[in-house]
Amino acid sequence: MYARAYVVVLAFTCLAAAASPVIEHAEVIDEGDSFLDNPHYLNNEQIGELFARLSRDYPGLAQTYSIGRSIQGRELHALALNAPAPDGNGDDLLRPMVKLVANIQGDEALGRQIVLYMAEYLASNYQLDSEVQRLLNTTEIHFLPSCNPDGFAAAKVSHNSIIINSNNE
Numbered sequence: 001m002y003a004r005a006y007v008v009v010l011a012f013t014c015l016a017a018a019a020s021p022v023i024e025h026a027e028v029i030d031e032g033d034s035f036l037d038n039p040h041y042l043n044n045e046q047i048g049e050l051f052a053r054l055s056r057d058y059p060g061l062a063q064t065y066s067i068g069r070s071i072q073g074r075e076l077h078a079l080a081l082n083a084p085a086p087d088g089n090g091d092d093l094l095r096p097m098v099k100l101v102a103n104i105q106g107d108e109a110l111g112r113q114i115v116l117y118m119a120e121y122l123a124s125n126y127q128l129d130s131e132v133q134r135l136l137n138t139t140e141i142h143f144l145p146s147c148n149p150d151g152f153a154a155a156k157v158s159h160n161s162i163i164i165n166s167n168n169e
């Protein structure tokens, strides 16, 4: 089941790459560049760059942090999304907190990327979409896209011919 979804996505990614040969290496998703235009996996360093950029671009909403390092020394990047409480109310201590953790098995890379897309989508649409605004006004969401960056890096080596656009980790 997982493997099948994985293969479909990889096939789609390869087709997308074949259609646009200018993309030769991974980059953090550009401003104004929808992930659907350029689907690819980010490596661990790029996850850190994406989260740093979201924290910079949406300072009242997004905070990046690290929960430590993997056994092989890779940073475990996390992001919190949480709209500030209305003026005068202080922190909303009763606001529910949710944490989304992905890539627990190193070679299950799809969830890792979906969590990244979700974090970016919610941060960049807070001002534009009242549903997103309502969600982040009432829920604090934490994202840990890769619980196992060492496993991802090891899986990438063994699947090197099919995982593209992530060759500079």
Ligand SMILES: *[C@@H]1O[C@H](CO)[C@@H](O)[C@H](O)[C@H]1NC(C)=O
Pocket (backbone or CB within 6 Å): 083, 084, 085, 086, 087, 130, 131, 133, 134, 137
């Ligand atoms: C979210 O919170 C902000 C600040 O309190 C408020 O201005 C806005 O109307 C809220 N949005 C929704 C959809 O509840």
